Amino acid sequence: MKVINVLLTFLGSLVKSIIGKNSKILRILKGLFYFRLPGNKYLIANYKELKRTRSRFYLFQINHLIVAFDSGSLNDNRGIGRIAKNIFNELSKKIYLSKACNNVEFHIRQLDDCDPDQIDFYFFSSIHWVDSRYLSKSVIMIMDTIPLDLNLYFPKADVKQWRELFRDYAQRSIGIITISEWSAGRISKHLDIALDKIKVIPPGVNHFIPHSIYPLLNLKTSPYVVFVGSDDFHKNIDIILEVFRSDELGNLKLVLVGDNKSAGERCKKFINKDNVIFLGKISDAEVAKVISNAKALLCPSLLEGFGLPPLEAALHGVPSICSNRPALNEVLKNAAIFVEPTNISSWRQQIRRVISDSDLRETLVLEAQTVAKKFTWEIFLNNVLTHFHTLKMGANDVSYPSHHREQ
Numbered sequence: 001m002k003v004i005n006v007l008l009t010f011l012g013s014l015v016k017s018i019i020g021k022n023s024k025i026l027r028i029l030k031g032l033f034y035f036r037l038p039g040n041k042y043l044i045a046n047y048k049e050l051k052r053t054r055s056r057f058y059l060f061q062i063n064h065l066i067v068a069f070d071s072g073s074l075n076d077n078r079g080i081g082r083i084a085k086n087i088f089n090e091l092s093k094k095i096y097l098s099k100a101c102n103n104v105e106f107h108i109r110q111l112d113d114c115d116p117d118q119i120d121f122y123f124f125s126s127i128h129w130v131d132s133r134y135l136s137k138s139v140i141m142i143m144d145t146i147p148l149d150l151n152l153y154f155p156k157a158d159v160k161q162w163r164e165l166f167r168d169y170a171q172r173s174i175g176i177i178t179i180s181e182w183s184a185g186r187i188s189k190h191l192d193i194a195l196d197k198i199k200v201i202p203p204g205v206n207h208f209i210p211h212s213i214y215p216l217l218n219l220k221t222s223p224y225v226v227f228v229g230s231d232d233f234h235k236n237i238d239i240i241l242e243v244f245r246s247d248e249l250g251n252l253k254l255v256l257v258g259d260n261k262s263a264g265e266r267c268k269k270f271i272n273k274d275n276v277i278f279l280g281k282i283s284d285a286e287v288a289k290v291i292s293n294a295k296a297l298l299c300p301s302l303l304e305g306f307g308l309p310p311l312e313a314a315l316h317g318v319p320s321i322c323s324n325r326p327a328l329n330e331v332l333k334n335a336a337i338f339v340e341p342t343n344i345s346s347w348r349q350q351i352r353r354v355i356s357d358s359d360l361r362e363t364l365v366l367e368a369q370t371v372a373k374k375f376t377w378e379i380f381l382n383n384v385l386t387h388f389h390t391l392k393m394g395a396n397d398v399s400y401p402s403h404h405r406e407q
Helices: 002-019 024-032 079-100 132-137 156-172 181-191 237-243 261-267 284-292 308-314 326-332 344-356 358-372 377-392
Strands: 057-062 065-070 108-111 121-124 138-141 175-178 198-200 224-228 253-257 276-280 296-299 320-323 337-339
Touching: 057 079, 065 079, 065 377, 079 108, 079 377, 121 132, 121 377, 132 138, 132 156, 138 156, 138 377, 156 181, 175 181, 175 377, 181 198, 181 326, 224 284, 237 253, 237 261, 237 344, 253 284, 284 308, 296 308, 296 344, 308 320, 308 326, 308 358, 320 326, 320 344, 326 358, 337 344, 344 358
Parallel strands: 065 121, 121 138, 138 175, 175 198, 224 253, 224 296, 253 276, 296 320, 320 337
Antiparallel strands: 057 065, 057 108
């Protein structure tokens, strides 16, 4: 892998030196290849190249529309921040393609400034970062309403914020975008929003190049399953720790990635330290490395708005065992093994089954890869931009072109 990384880095430098920084060819390449190469040498359309105007907004002319994209959620350390970065990276890619090609569906250029009255929409990729001054022209993304679905287990202040402030934001906005039919139904119920005001546009699935200088302990020689996520209540991490409380799974290890070390503190009295490994927060490329060497990914969430980790795992040839919950069923269908989230014996049984049955693992991976390929950030952004144009025309029920996902 190190040899490949060196070759990719060298290739990026070589292409730049041959065709020059301002070449139209380089613009096209930047638009087509927007993944980072190791060593920070890359041919990439990166949001950091964009210019921020009007304090926190990036202004874009998209065909005949002017849209202000809020940059606040770029600072979010949760999944919200990852989604925002992918949106802006894709916008940056489209800017390069617009400069290099004439036959593109959306001609996009960044504006240094414009008259505020000319702005058609303000787009907020998370309701947590909405600026209420712009609500009359706002399109807001809401991933889920889990703090309301599981309100007894979230801080009262968070629940109140959703029931009062966020409900007000959603009702006063022009439109809502969410990531699954399940989430759309919950948003409609909890925030008292008509379903025809909510557009379902699934997110893209990232395929990071596995690359790591991280010391992966003895993971290369020991079989393991992996959990990727936080210690938030709905992630249900404690149930997986309970699964590994006994030695029924033999020498199989559990590797936990993400901001979840507090779970280890809660369970340190019974955790077998040899079988449970907390890696904490590591880079996306390092996460990809850990996932790609795992026997399976575990997704025990009590609720999810979509469920990206199982699809990301599939792109690395790794099957998933997931909670039997609506959004995960909606997205994954037959591409995962489903378990009741609090049934410890079922988790142990299905983990043993997946680990021991290579044919089952292969079938699950192929199914999940087929599903994952339907979700790209290009498709996501195309659908968002199409929705902007539909809203401008005053129509709520849009017939999406071919880039809309299959239902």
